[in-house]
Amino acid sequence: MSNSVQQTQARVAASLRRRYRAERRFKLYGLLAVLLGVSFVLFLFGAIIAQGAAAFRQAQVTLDIQYNEDVLGLAGERTPEALATADYAALVREALRARFPDAQGREGGRAALRLVSNSAAHELQRRVEVDPSRIGTGERLTFLAGADVDQFLKGKIDRTLPEDQRPLSDQQIAWIDALREDGALRLAFNRGFFTNGDSREPEQAGVLGALAGSMYTLLVTLVLSFPIGVAAAAYLEEFAPRNRWTDLIEVNINNLAAVPSIVFGLLGLALFLNFFGLPRSAPLVGGLVLTLLTLPTIIITSRAAIRAVPPSIREAALGMGASNLQMVTDHVLPLAMPGILTGAIIGLARALGETAPLLMIGMVAFIVDVPRGFTDPSTVLPVQVFLWADSPERAFVERTSAAIIVLLLFLLIVNATAAVLRRRFERRW
Amino acid sequence: MKTIPPLLICPLLWLAATTAAAQSGRDYITVVGSSTVYPFTTTVAEQFGKTGKFKTPKVESTGTGGGIKLFCAGVGVGHPDIVDASRAITAGEIESCNKAGVREVIEVKIGYDGIVVAGSNKSPVMKLSRRDLFLALARQVPDPANPQKLIANPYKTWNQVNPELPAEKIEVLGPPPTSGTRDAFTELVMENGCTNFPVIKALQGSDEPNFKRVCDSLREDGAYIEAGENDNLIVQKLQASPKILGIFGYSFMEENLSVIHGSPIEGVVPTFDSIASGQYVVSRPLFIYVKGAHMDVIPGMRQFLAEYVSQRSMGEEGYLADKGLIPMPAAEVTAVRASLQSKLEKK
Missing domain, CATH: 1.10.3720.10 (MetI-like)
Structure with a gap:
């Protein structure tokens, strides 16, 4: 009698250990599965946030704009048609030339204009059409910088690469450095990302x-x-x-x-x-x-x-x-x-x-x-x-x-x- | 008793009301078509919307074939006004257009696009010819032992194709068959490369379907890897594995010169100038097709076309060139403008 009880107890004790081990193993598998899932999610979110965070800041450049009638090509006209077809990009170009005397000639002007987003010309047009009396005066305005400048400030463009492998020339990088030293070029909160629709120009695109x-x-x-x-x-x-x-x-x-x-x-x-x-x-x-x-x-x-x-x-x-x-x-x-x-x-x-x-x-x-x-x-x-x-x-x-x-x-x-x-x-x- | 019936009836009434109001007219231009032309048409659309008195046109990227199908479905505000095409429209497509009542289709050439075979900057430049590319990528090639017989492509490394090339495994990432870039690549590279071999050249003219099949079929044994329509993905993969080559449009290479370079083909490196001058052989014209019947129905059509062909957009230093479009020579631009002008005036 007591012999068989002892045998049963021994069998139970042995199987109990085995069952506890099986339970511990099962819990471990479950924990591993959860940890794996969590680490995937963390990796995904981490990668997206690390890459996307930079887009909430955007390079802006401050320029002294002179609303010069000759540069606009207006010749005294103030009709809406004349104001709509005037060359507003030229105002930006002249402002940059005034700042950088070495931006001469067609090529120099084009290179300088690339520092500023083409939305600048549209903004100047709006300002002049709202108030034509601005012509002949000047003011200090802040515009979006071009996408390449933005990427450069965020360290996405390597200045040590040879000149033909990067989108900015040595001259343009020198201009950027000069503007940055004056505090005229800086990264600010990217409000346009939340207030604009889509755009082909990255700096103007919004959600x-x-x-x-x-x-x-x-x-x-x-x-x-x-x-x-x-x-x-x-x-x-x-x-x-x-x-x-x-x-x-x-x-x-x-x-x-x-x-x-x-x-x-x-x-x-x-x-x-x-x-x-x-x-x-x-x-x-x-x-x-x-x-x-x-x-x-x-x-x-x-x-x-x-x-x-x-x-x-x-x-x-x-x-x-x-x-x-x-x-x-x-x-x-x-x-x-x-x-x-x-x-x-x-x-x-x-x-x-x-x-x-x-x-x-x-x-x-x-x-x-x-x-x-x-x-x-x-x-x-x-x-x-x-x-x-x-x-x-x-x-x-x-x-x-x-x-x-x-x-x-x-x-x-x-x-x-x-x-x-x-x-x-x-x-x- | 209080809640259910109004809950059911409300959406139905509302749906009926909006359906009636929906299709009364359209005050913006609709463009569909090629994903290659999409970056250019969207740029023009945005400029047009910003400066003009009209709404910004809507541009859909559907692929050339799909776009032409939509375009040719009929006349009326429910159908697109313009289709982007990375190849010329075919006679069959014109016919199906005519059947649906779309009689007047105006072709406007907008410029050129180069197709590059690019490699990572971490690996040396490979000087390729169309013959090399055909031997490396075709499904069937002439048997080296018996040039009169076609066999399944046996080449594993580039130096087997051409002893001057490195002893690297042949691995090329490229677009799938649905892509216009793929069509252009097979037409410009493979169909030219295969005429280097007498046995295939003999088929040209005598057995045209067989010629097309031999020349246009790419390998399916892993040497040519279809990478989907996303060209950015190919650029990223080239960075990750420098031994691989990738096939895509010139504009993607131009944006990524810091990490990849274009392989010279027939001794010519793909650059803006070499494509514009026609020296680089793997380039193709891009078009838009305009529905004449919509010209005075949808507001802003004439002005949009005028913006598209203007000097500041498709001219040599226009904003489309900044986006990677290879502009036409000045004389050709003038011809395109004149022909468009005459077609618009006839209306």
């Missing part, structure tokens, strides 16, 4: 156009997909009879959730553009396509949330004399709302990051003007990232990363809103 496009698109998606998705889920869970047809619908919805997004783009092209004749590149169409994309996600998560509401709530409502509709709208949906919102936010977050379906409906485009409505041509943030990553100019590299940072912040705001809403709707039973 506002893409940001506005993303907001309009997501608004359309939210307004359409949320009510439709919740209504579909409520109908399927609470009202629909269980038969072959509803089974078929359920299988189809689950399949749709796994369809590659480009397919929705093709559908959008055929349906909304070719059949309904909606405009290309419009946030309205983008939102409609992304609605198709997010609907399955919202329906599936909403159904799960509705199913999780305990049957006792339904029975109590019906027992108190509520109709089926009252039971759903007054009791089941409010209780399921936290889960539904989570599903909607997951769907929207996916929609925010999509580029492939938008390719087909023309939202991958160069658009300078910031969109002001749902049918204005526009693009979205991930597409802007894609377009800049594909641009030849070196200065777009840091802007690509900066646009990614803005996209991540936007995503963070959406997710934080969801968390707050969920907390407010949260109920326990």
